[in-house]
Amino acid sequence: MANRPVLAPQLRRLRRELFSSPGDGVLSISLIVLIGLVAIGFLRWAFGQASWAVIQVNSTLFAVGRYPIEQQWRLWLLTALLAAATGLSWGLLRASPRPDRTGTLWPRHDRLAVVILVLGALWLPWALRLAALIQLRWWLVVALLVGCRWAAGRFAAVLPSALRRLVPLLWPALYLLGMVLISGGLGLVTVPPSEWGGLLLTLLAASFAILLCFPIGVMLALGRRSDLPLLRWGSVLYIEFIRGAPLITLLFLGQNILGFLLPGGLAPERIWRAAWVLTFFAAAYLAESVRSGLSAVPPGQFEAARSLGLSYGQTLQQVVLPQALRVALPAMVGQFISLLQDTTLLSLIGLLDLLGTARTVMANPAFLGKSAEVYLTLAVLFWCCCAALGLGSRALERRLDPHTIPSAT
Amino acid sequence: MADTINALSNETIPWWRNRRVIPLLVQAVVALVVLIMIAFLLGNLVRNLTAAGLLLSWRWLNQPAGFDISETVLPFNAGLPYWRALLAGLVNTIRAVLVGLVGATVLGTLAGMASFSRNGLLRGIARVYVELIRNIPLLLQLVFWYFVVFLSLPNGTAAIQLPGLVLAKSGLYLAGFADGLRWVGPQLVNDVWQAPLRLSVEFGALLTGLIVYSGAFIAEVVRGGVAAVPKGQWEAAASLGISWITTLRTIVLPQALRVIVPGLNTQYISLAKNSSLAVAVGYTDLYSVAETTLNQTGRAVEVYLLLLSAYLVLDLFISVLMNGVNHLVQIKER
Numbered sequence: 001m002a003n004r005p006v007l008a009p010q011l012r013r014l015r016r017e018l019f020s021s022p023g024d025g026v027l028s029i030s031l032i033v034l035i036g037l038v039a040i041g042f043l044r045w046a047f048g049q050a051s052w053a054v055i056q057v058n059s060t061l062f063a064v065g066r067y068p069i070e071q072q073w074r075l076w077l078l079t080a081l082l083a084a085a086t087g088l089s090w091g092l093l094r095a096s097p098r099p100d101r102t103g104t105l106w107p108r109h110d111r112l113a114v115v116i117l118v119l120g121a122l123w124l125p126w127a128l129r130l131a132a133l134i135q136l137r138w139w140l141v142v143a144l145l146v147g148c149r150w151a152a153g154r155f156a157a158v159l160p161s162a163l164r165r166l167v168p169l170l171w172p173a174l175y176l177l178g179m180v181l182i183s184g185g186l187g188l189v190t191v192p193p194s195e196w197g198g199l200l201l202t203l204l205a206a207s208f209a210i211l212l213c214f215p216i217g218v219m220l221a222l223g224r225r226s227d228l229p230l231l232r233w234g235s236v237l238y239i240e241f242i243r244g245a246p247l248i249t250l251l252f253l254g255q256n257i258l259g260f261l262l263p264g265g266l267a268p269e270r271i272w273r274a275a276w277v278l279t280f281f282a283a284a285y286l287a288e289s290v291r292s293g294l295s296a297v298p299p300g301q302f303e304a305a306r307s308l309g310l311s312y313g314q315t316l317q318q319v320v321l322p323q324a325l326r327v328a329l330p331a332m333v334g335q336f337i338s339l340l341q342d343t344t345l346l347s348l349i350g351l352l353d354l355l356g357t358a359r360t361v362m363a364n365p366a367f368l369g370k371s372a373e374v375y376l377t378l379a380v381l382f383w384c385c386c387a388a389l390g391l392g393s394r395a396l397e398r399r400l401d402p403h404t405i406p407s408a409t
Numbered sequence: 410m411a412d413t414i415n416a417l418s419n420e421t422i423p424w425w426r427n428r429r430v431i432p433l434l435v436q437a438v439v440a441l442v443v444l445i446m447i448a449f450l451l452g453n454l455v456r457n458l459t460a461a462g463l464l465l466s467w468r469w470l471n472q473p474a475g476f477d478i479s480e481t482v483l484p485f486n487a488g489l490p491y492w493r494a495l496l497a498g499l500v501n502t503i504r505a506v507l508v509g510l511v512g513a514t515v516l517g518t519l520a521g522m523a524s525f526s527r528n529g530l531l532r533g534i535a536r537v538y539v540e541l542i543r544n545i546p547l548l549l550q551l552v553f554w555y556f557v558v559f560l561s562l563p564n565g566t567a568a569i570q571l572p573g574l575v576l577a578k579s580g581l582y583l584a585g586f587a588d589g590l591r592w593v594g595p596q597l598v599n600d601v602w603q604a605p606l607r608l609s610v611e612f613g614a615l616l617t618g619l620i621v622y623s624g625a626f627i628a629e630v631v632r633g634g635v636a637a638v639p640k641g642q643w644e645a646a647a648s649l650g651i652s653w654i655t656t657l658r659t660i661v662l663p664q665a666l667r668v669i670v671p672g673l674n675t676q677y678i679s680l681a682k683n684s685s686l687a688v689a690v691g692y693t694d695l696y697s698v699a700e701t702t703l704n705q706t707g708r709a710v711e712v713y714l715l716l717l718s719a720y721l722v723l724d725l726f727i728s729v730l731m732n733g734v735n736h737l738v739q740i741k742e743r
Contacts, residue, residue: 017529024528031530230436234443244721246682248696256709260457261450341546348689355549371556379545379553386544
């Protein structure tokens with residue numbers, strides 16, 4: 001870029017940013033050298049010394065744990081349904097026309113996302129040395145996602161709004177269906193939770209906790225701001241108790257003490273215990289985010305709604321919560337991201353989540369000393385999931401903000 | 410007039426719509442439900458503990474622990490009682506938290522200030538650091554530092570040697586005073602490093618992980634605080650000819666601290682809680698000792714109560730300390 005005279009403004013900018021003074025120049029050059037050395041060292045390691053067979057051979061294990069092979073079609077079906085629902089929601093969220101602008105079918109960032117998605121679908125199965133049949137399935141899943149995204153964006157305007165409003169309801173329905181598909185029942189062979197593992201378990205625990213902590217957290221936040229002293233102090237006590245304890249001690253409580261607290265045999269499977277602990281843990285943190293959102297809503301809103309004759313429940317549901325949750329959204333998504341990260345702690349209580357699976361793989365003598373490759377892969381995976389959540393949250397934030405008129409990008 | 414309204418409302422409003430009755434009723438119902446639940450759980454607890462022969466007792470704390478702790482500040486051996494083991498674990502936790510707090514604050518402040526640097530590259534590095542670290546689970550980072558970085562360090566003469574500091578697979582060796590007031594650096598004796606101060610690689614990995622992770626969050630807190638200072642303050646200082654670093658130190662930071670300190674409080678508490686992940690890298694902190702104690706004695710409830718109260722006290726202590734600091738940095742008006 002630097003040796004093309006056409007880009008003079010860029011060059012000037014480069015000079016201002018990197019070489020505005022002699023000291024600055026020295027700093028920049030040493031940083032560039034440092035970054036170059038690190039990058040070269042890393043690339044040498046990644047393409048020379050590192051042996052990625054440990055990931056390629058165990059890719060199924062990392063994805064679903066010891067889920068029985070003959071039942072894995074259920075997970076494929078679920079993946080396809082999820083891809084379709086994602087495509088639909090994405091299309092409606094980004095490309096649907098709004099009162100203040102006409103929708104663009106493919107905004108710039110979306111085109112970029114699709115390109116990344118397609119390249120990923122082409123490169124990943126090859127890099128993982130997946131069987132041809134499985135590669136084909138991934139291509140179909142990605143094609144379904146992009147196709148649904150296109151269709152939703154294209155026909156959103158034609159769709160009756162009643163139907164459009166049903167799309168968000170797709171997710172809870174899909175979640176219940178997914179539970180059935182994963183665990184069995186309703187005519188499907190039961191797969192016990194002890195056979196779920198890897199990414200499947202991580203995502204399941206995280207999504208379970210995210211879904212359920214939300215109502216509990218909102219109730220706790222309302223309780224903490226309530227006029228009734230008993231509700232207020234109860235909520236405060238719960239929130240501060242949970243927030244004061246490290247998550248690992250709470251998981252410890254779930255694994256070692258829950259059995260004593262419930263009548264014999266009633267304590268759920270270890271995975272569910274951990275998922276419930278995660279839920280109650282996240283609810284306390286979520287309550288604090290929601291509380292900050294609630295305090296951002298002027299009290300006049302509540303009073304006005306009440307004096308118009310709305311009941312307490314209607315006031316909350318129609319007036320206060322929509323405003324409060326919009327304010328609290330960034331903080332809540334931050335909490336969800338850290339919840340997804342916290343699922344790694346399941347490996348400390350002996351569950352085979354992504355990190356737990358990694359530990360069992362590395363205990364295999366065939367893959368001894370391959371920890372760098374495995375941990376790096378997990379880090380990339382987590383990074384992508386968390387960054388995607390963050391991006392999605394920012395898009396949703398802009399979409400929900402009543403003050404800014406979104407540009408067509 | 411008021412009496413008539415009162416009389417009217419008392420007559421016509423049924424009790425289930427009375428603003429004075431409803432709150433009491435709601436609270437009574439909630440209290441009843443919670444009490445029944447607690448009674449149910451406690452009843453089960455007592456019944457199950459009795460059946461297991463583990464009714465609440467603290468006498469086991471005086472029995473010899475029977476396990477060793479590899480690295481302690483307080484002297485400890487396997488013959489000492491359980492309470493000494495737990496205490497040693499607590500001191501180990503406090504040691505990790507204290508050093509971690511200082512390190513994370515320094516790193517976070519540097520990274521936070523770097524994001525306001527004039528140098529675009531430095532800004533970019535600060536941004537990448539924060540975005541990279543915050544989106545990767547701490548536990549994953551800890552095991553990475555331990556198994557990938559610290560355990561692949563070379564031993565003996567191949568160890569990383571800096572003036573007064575040697576980093577080897579067997580530990581981190583620091584120069585210090587020995588035999589009275591003689592300054593002694595790390596030295597190789599029979600292919601084994603010796604130094605006045607040795608830290609284990611477990612401690613090193615835990616500290617590195619905690620500092621790097623919390624540093625990213627603290628950097629965001631610092632950045633938010635500095636960004637909250639009006640731009641005019643920078644411009645005024647620049648037009649007076651004050652250098653960038655002096656502006657930051659004497660003008661912007663004192664104002665930013667009011668915003669930063671409450672955020673730091675949250676981060677410090679989560680660092681203290683996160684130190685419990687030490688168990689994953691084999692550093693014997695309070696949680697790790699508690700886990701061993703539980704496995705040996707089966708005293709789940711007692712161990713849990715001790716563990717929880719220790720962390721609550723630690724959090725409370727940090728909170729009180731930071732509230733004091735917060736009091737100091739607030740603008741004093743009159």
